[in-house]
Amino acid sequence: MEQFDYVVLGASHAGLEALRAIRAHDSDGSIAVLDREARLPVSPTVLPYVVSGKRRQDRIALRERGWFDDLRVDYRQQAHAAALDSAHSRLRLADGSEIGYGKLLLATGAAPAVPPIAGLSDVRFHVLRTLDDALALREAGRSAGRAVVLGAGLVGMHAAENLARAGARVTIIEMRDQVLPGYFDATAAARIQAAFHDNGVEVLTGRRVASVAPRAGGCTVQLDGGEPCDANLLLVAAGVRPEVSYLAGSGVTVERGVVVDAFMRSTAANVWAAGDVVQTPSFFGDATPAGGILPDAVEQGRTAGMSMAGDPGVRAYPGGVSLNTYGFFGRRALSVGRDAPQQGGADWEVLVRGGEGSDAYLKIVLRDGRLQGVFGVDVLFDPGIMWELILRRVELGARAKALLENPQDAARALMSGLWR
Amino acid sequence: MSATPTIAFDAARCDGCGHCMNACVSAKSSDAHRAQPRIQILRDDESGRWGIAQCRQCGDPRCASVCPAAALEKGDDGIVAWDGKRCVNCLICTAGCTFGGIAFSPAEGHVVKCDQCEGAPQCVAACTRGALRYVTTATLYNRWGELEDLFVPGLGGCQGCNTELIMRHTLRRVGSNTVLATPPGCIPGMGSVGYNGMLGCKVPVFHPLLTNTASMLTGIRRQYKRKGRNVTALALAGDGGAGDVGFQSLSGAAERGEQILFICVDNEGYMNTGAQRSGSTTYGAWTATTPIGESARGKTQDAKNLPLLMMWHGCEYVATASTAFMEDFYAKLEAALDASQRGFAYLHLYSPCTSGWRFPSASNIEVARKAVETNFAVLWDYRRDQGLKLSRDIDAPLPVTEYLKLLGKFRHLDATQIAHIERHVAEQEQVLRELAAMHPRERRQVVGHQSDLMAVDLDQ
Incomplete structure (x- = not known):
């Protein structure tokens, strides 16, 4: 049986960052990274640009092979983990071989969630998570006359825009009552939705799909209590679920994802987890959605890698903060942190500028004078600085007004002083 | 990286x-x-x-x-x-x-x-x-890092001492074609001459008496020259071995213009033997031999200005430097090394002593920086043909108390003693200003010989 000091499952953002963090502290330990894919690693985030044709598929690899060689990492493609035996620190792969590890990182990410819709398994539909998915969708999009997208999250919205640009008539169906729920409030979402409307994309919110049935050249989507909708192309973009199938009986506790502590340790000895496979705790300690955020996956990967290598510089992972940069029809929307709850109380303060018909929309959410969230459409600011201000629980005091006026400059001036 | x-x-x-x-x-x-x-x-x-x-x-x-x-x-x-x-x-x-x-x-x-x-x-x-x-200091560190470290990996200095930095960086640049003299003091104490019959560095090194370092280097340099070999004669000495006990041989060699590179690491006392006063110890400072008691309030004499004394010997090159200003130090080391092939080169490095001066071991470079920024230690260099030049602007110094308050050896100072030190610093400042004014210079000046290596903005 092969044996490595470190084994990393998955070569996307969390896994790659962990490799770097491990090697930064442990120059000698043997490391293997096992990737399911048969090609160099590709970020799911870049796939919409492959679908749109903006980037060729041979120009999007996150790392070249030489990068792994330089780090002296044994990089293996098409290596599927089939089962984990954490009691004996052993992994069984799909080809039957076994690998022993000193320390193991689970960074297997997530797979598209397929909602329980009657008839869905009988029709051909697309998802968008891997490069193969993207290539298939790009091919289908060229000839799709009529496309239906299930889900108005970032993946669905991005894909819908690309399909529309490719000439398809597109309908987005979202069961919540706004687009991009969880990322933006209703006002911001309305601005974004209007842009889709202006570009000929139909957006149906607050609607569910009752069933799907095959028909010649595509399928028919039956809306709950409404008319049927024919489609040549059906894209299911209803979120993701952690890729944990190989963890059954492994001793690793899985809830909505792998359960980890502040150093990304799972409940099994010598097993860490990071990225989309993890049930990410919210920084705010509430039910705010967390996880599925690229920069967050990198932080988790670094924390896990440093912890695995025993790097004394490791710091506890502070918890996830929602963070999105979204471009649509040449415009930009940014969101960082959380919105105020419905019944917030006196400690919450919400500052807004730009209602309907204005050039830009900006919303700043404070609690006890500390930044909780910033949401902007057609307003630029530095999400990274806002993130840091939230994590540091910086009291904004009188600066809140300046922040609403000019979020980019005010936050930069404040942050610059904090760095000294 | x-x-x-x-x-x-x-x-x-x-x-x-x-x-x-x-x-x-x-x-x-x-x-x-x-x-x-x-x-x-x-x-x-x-x-x-x-x-x-x-x-x-x-x-x-x-x-x-x-x-x-x-x-x-x-x-x-x-x-x-x-x-x-x-x-x-x-x-x-x-x-x-x-x-x-x-x-x-x-x-x-x-x-x-x-x-x-x-x-x-x-x-x-x-x-x-x-x-x-x-x-661009980082570029310099990289360049120095590519030079061979000629000392053993472990040197036994006190925690936070900058002398190891001085020793390693100096010998990296001066190189292996060197005979090194390290008279009694912290430097051999740290292991330059080695332990148990093993050498502490990769060049010939010897341990002269406190009194005869420059004399012995004189003989070595001359003997090699007679045999047709051009070696660098390098001394790494403390302020006692240079300016007090060792001064007669140093003064003689400088006056004769011997081709020697003499580096004085000035920690203002005999720190290796338990922090006794030296001629370089500051007025008012506590040392083991200038204690604080009912009547005694630290040293009662001012420090002599050793680098200025060396300048008056008409050396080929004399300079003061600090490990808080490494670009400046590198430039001066370069110039001193070059000058030592023609005559006597003397480099005076201020070296705060973490244990003897009583300050936290993490603060060495900060103490060194404050010494310079308050004009307590003024950086300058002197070339026989060009006279004395200030390496930094000294017209807007920080208050001297910003430096004094960092150090335990000054904790007992009363207002009169502080005023005395301030007056002394101001006098030294004025002397150097007048010396520098004897040789007008451009506002922006390249310090050192190798202009391709480092240009230092003197107005910083």
Whole structure:
């Protein structure tokens, strides 16, 4: 049986960052990274640009092979983990071989969630998570006359825009009552939705799909209590679920994802987890959605890698903060942190500028004078600085007004002083 | 990964004139578009201070870690480079940066960031107040790092002592064609001559008496010369071995113009043997032999100015240096080494003593810096043909008390003693100012011999 000091499952953002963090502290330990894919690693985030044709598929690899060689990492493609035996620190792969590890990182990410819709398994539909998915969708999009997208999250919205640009008539169906729920409030979402409307994309919110049935050249989507909708192309973009199938009986506790502590340790000895496979705790300690955020996956990967290598510089992972940069029809929307709850109380303060018909929309959410969230459409600011201000629980005091006026400059001036 | 140059910002010197931003716009604009400045100077109205948003060229750039398209990469030149052919405009890099160092430019249609203008940052050139500095010290450290370390890996210095830094960096540059003399003091105590019959360095090293270091080096240098070999005769001595007990041989060798590089590491006392006073100990300072009691209040005499005494010998080269100003030190070491091939070269290094001066071991460089910034230790150099030049502006020093208060050996000082030290510092300052004025010089001056190696802005 092969044996490595470190084994990393998955070569996307969390896994790659962990490799770097491990090697930064442990120059000698043997490391293997096992990737399911048969090609160099590709970020799911870049796939919409492959679908749109903006980037060729041979120009999007996150790392070249030489990068792994330089780090002296044994990089293996098409290596599927089939089962984990954490009691004996052993992994069984799909080809039957076994690998022993000193320390193991689970960074297997997530797979598209397929909602329980009657008839869905009988029709051909697309998802968008891997490069193969993207290539298939790009091919289908060229000839799709009529496309239906299930889900108005970032993946669905991005894909819908690309399909529309490719000439398809597109309908987005979202069961919540706004687009991009969880990322933006209703006002911001309305601005974004209007842009889709202006570009000929139909957006149906607050609607569910009752069933799907095959028909010649595509399928028919039956809306709950409404008319049927024919489609040549059906894209299911209803979120993701952690890729944990190989963890059954492994001793690793899985809830909505792998359960980890502040150093990304799972409940099994010598097993860490990071990225989309993890049930990410919210920084705010509430039910705010967390996880599925690229920069967050990198932080988790670094924390896990440093912890695995025993790097004394490791710091506890502070918890996830929602963070999105979204471009649509040449415009930009940014969101960082959380919105105020419905019944917030006196400690919450919400500052807004730009209602309907204005050039830009900006919303700043404070609690006890500390930044909780910033949401902007057609307003630029530095999400990274806002993130840091939230994590540091910086009291904004009188600066809140300046922040609403000019979020980019005010936050930069404040942050610059904090760095000294 | 090696260290690389950086652009440093001093908020206290910035008045928000905006010249840096304009220079950046000019440098980065093309016929097609007006560029967004890659440096932003912004006022925080609450604190009344100016802040900066500019790429720090992080050693571990998070913008690159989070980029889903591998469009950002830290190069060997230290620059985090942006590749427009790979960028997909997702702006996730702007979520990875906490400095505002990479931002979307609507006019240009993509994210933009500082690239330090290929080693000649225009923003720095445009700054007239010294608020922006292009710090290339890292390049020097890298260059020094490539030279062979000629001391053993472990030297037994006190925690936080800067003498190991001085020893290693000096011998790296001076090189292996050297005979090294280390008279009694901290330096052999740290292991330069080795232990148990094993040498502490890779060059011939010997342990003269405190009194005869320069005499012995004289003989060695002359004997090698007679045999047709040109070796560097190097002394690494303390202030006692140089200026007190060893002074007659030092003075004689300097006066005769022997071809020697003599480096004095001045920790203001006999620290190796339990912190006794020396001729370099400051007035008022506590030492084991100038104790604090009912009547005694520390040393009652002023320190003699050893480097000035050496200058009056008419040496080939004399300079003072500090480990808080390494570029300056390197330049002077270069000049001294060169001068030692023609005559006597004397380099005086201020070396705060963590144990004997009583300050935290982490503060050595800060103490050294404050000594210079208060004019307690003035940096200058002297060449026989050019006279004395100040290495830094000494006209706006910090109060001397900013230095004194860092050190336990001055804790007992009363107002009269502080006034005495301040007066002494002012007198020394004035002497040096007048000496420097005897040889007018340009405002900006290259210090040292190897102008290609390091140009130091003396007005910093």
